[in-house]
Amino acid sequence: MDQLKKGGDLVQVTPSLSWGEDLMVNSYEKGKSPGPGEASYKNYNMGKDGMFWRGVMNKDMVSDMASYSCERTLFWQDANTVPQDKHAPTPEVLAAYAYDRINVPDTKFELKPAAKSTVNLPTWVWSGKGRFQDVKVRAELPHTDLWAETTAKPVSLHLEAGTPDAETYPASGECAINGDGSIGAPYSTGDADRTPPCGVTYLRATDGRPYRLRASVTWEISWTGSGGAGGDLPDGTFESTRDMDVQEIQSVNR
Structure with a gap:
């Protein structure tokens, strides 16, 4: 999973083709929900303590269809917390990195x-x-x-x-x-x-x-x-x- 933006700092976000400009403007700037149960935000949560995350596919595993299950659009996560997502980083992942x-x-x-x-x-x-x-x-x-x-x-x-x-x-x-x-x-x-x-x-x-x-x-x-x-x-x-x-x-x- 990627961290994309801290709420206190506006960062230019370039949407992928799958997101589309309308989704970025409506869901993250204007606060319009893209669908039932989908989160929405106003003005990219500027001033709040946290950051946007997203799920991304491992580029080396594009041939593995199961890898597509980790893709996820931008969502907000409060500071000093980790998403409750099976693909979120864990201490074991960081240990392997180290x-x-x-x-x-x-x-x-x-x-x-x-x-x-x-x-x-x-x-x-x-x-x-x-x-x-x-x-x-x-x-x-x-x-x-x-x-x-x-x-x-x-x-x-x-x-x-x-x-x-x-x-x-x-x-x-x-x-x-x-x-x-x-x-x-x-x-x-x-x-x-x-x-x-x-x-x-x-x-x-x-x-x-x-x-x-x-x-x-x-x-x-x-x-x-x-x-x-x-x-x-x-x-x-x-x-x-x-x-x-x-x-x-x-x-x-x-």
Whole structure:
């Protein structure tokens, strides 16, 4: 449904061919009812707090005859209210609108070693503070009390080494999101032989073709809305990959 005009402000309304000039002048300016049970208005309700609405068909569904049932001529709705119409917007509709506009940060991560690892030595994986935090999008319908807010919450980063000849840390490959929005811990000098909170150890060297290390972050998405409405929406998973060359260092024991 469309909002067309706020009563306090006169807006030029161009009638469609189905309405006709007579209908617009008689029903909305002169207050003459177009038929039994049909509403009429004087001078477009100027000075009243509210706006005219109308039902419109989804332009992408013109082949669906059922979509024509939502068409409706202009009618008045008082401010801060929503029409009692099965086609009127709902918090669920606004939640879907907000869901489509969620923009989560790219799945970027740091590595040490950055591109060439060594057999049996851990590769550290981490992301800095504040990168992975809740993302909220709120949708409101102007001049009504209708609203919905979606929240995308990062759950974990999942590591896939790109080969079965590897071990991940943790063993599940699921690195938790820390309270400060970071993942894992940065590599520091002297950490080469330590087990990282998030990382991978390759057990076999590459043979000219790099392993593809894949990291994906899952976002759980929920929503709340006016009137106590709310629920869950489909999760989103976003990934990034790195090519990893793994070398084997030979040593001689005497």
